[in-house]
Each structure stands twice: as structure tokens, then as C-alpha cells.
Amino acid sequence: MLKETERNVFVDDINGLDFTYESHDPQVKVYRYGEGFSRLNPTILVGFMPSNRKRFQSVSDVIGHAKGDYYQYGFCQVELCTIHCYCQEKHKTADQSTTINGRMLCYDMAEKCLNRVLKVWENILADFNATLDRKETIVIKDLSTYDPATETRIYNYDIDVYLRTQFRWDKVPAGYEEEDDLAEIVEFEVEEIEQGTKDNIIIKII
Secondary structure (H helix, E strand, O other), rough: OOHHHHHHHHHHHHHOOOOOEEEEEOEEEEOOOOOOOOOOOEEEEEEEEOOOOOOOOOOOEEEEEEEEEEEEEEEEEEEEEEEEEEEEEEEEEOOOOOEEEEEHHHHHHHHHHHHHHHHHHHHHHOOOOEEEEOOOOOOEEOOOOEEEEOOEEEEEEEEEEEEEEEEEEOOOOOOOHHHOOOOOOOEEEEHHHHHHEEEEEEEEEE
16 A cells, blocks of 8 residues: 555645636645544545455465566555545635535536546556555545535545555575576587498587
């Protein structure tokens, strides 16, 4: 899986997006999941957790040739990154002059995150020997809820992104050179002995 510093790169990447909505700045707050949550502003939480999905049946699958008679092995760990987008039913701009529809704003936030993931994250992941799991369709899910106690609706759009981190290793001994396993060169010495009218050739293996 990704390291903590690598995960924070993706949180910072989302935080750097322009969430301007119809010329208004909704002041979207971006947090690492568990760090904070505010219902007063449009909020995005980026969370990471291990996935129980198996990419391979064995942790020692042969994926290629290493050196000599030795093979290279590989294993992919799958990690789930979820981008949670939240917004109130109605959101006022910073100067309180305009009220924005919360559902429309929340979906716009999620759509910008999705576009960023599809266009840029593959390149970022390549630096960490990881990739997007393209077998899973990356879509926006509506998980909005209504709280009858406060009679308020919190809009919530989620994006699940599965990340595959690949590990490679082999069992080539330290200092091993492939030439050590090459067959020894066989040298021949040809000795001709005259016997009668025929020549016999004696071959000696050295």
C-alpha cells in the first residue's frame, strides 16, 4: 500500500483544485479523513483503507525472468481511497449575498474531483510504483441523508478509487552473475595417427 507521505500527496492534490461555482468561491475545506469535519462549509474528506479484495491467489506469483535460472515475483496490494464530498442543503457565499443550492454545489465538487482523478492521478501513482485499478468503474455515488431531528439535509457524494501498489522481488543470491551458470566450454585436441593406409582421428576432451 501507499506510504503516509504518499497518501498526503493526493489529499494536497484535491486541496489544490479550483472549486469555483458559477463565479462564486464556496471556500471548500479539504481534510484527510479523521482530521476534521465541518457542517458550516462545503467539505471534502479523503480517506484511505486497506481492501480485502484479492488480486492474486498467491503472494509469490512468477511474473518474469530475473537472472540465470531465477525468477521475478510480484504481488499487488489493493487500497481503497474514498473521496467524500459534503454540503448543506443551502450554502451562503462568503459575503452572505448569495445562497447556492447545496445539491448542485456538492455534485459540482465531486465532478471536479472525479475529473482530477481520471486525468492526473495515474501519472502521480506511477512515481509510487502504483496504478489505478481500472477493473472498477470510477463513478460518483449519491449517499445524501436527511436528519429528521434537525430537519436538515446533508448532501453527500462519494467517489471510490481502488489503488494497486505493486511489489516485485526475486531470490537471486547476492553477488550472483549469470555467467557462472553457463556451461563450460569444451576444448578439442585432434591427433592424427598414420596407420596403414588410413588415418585415425583421436579426439581428447580437455
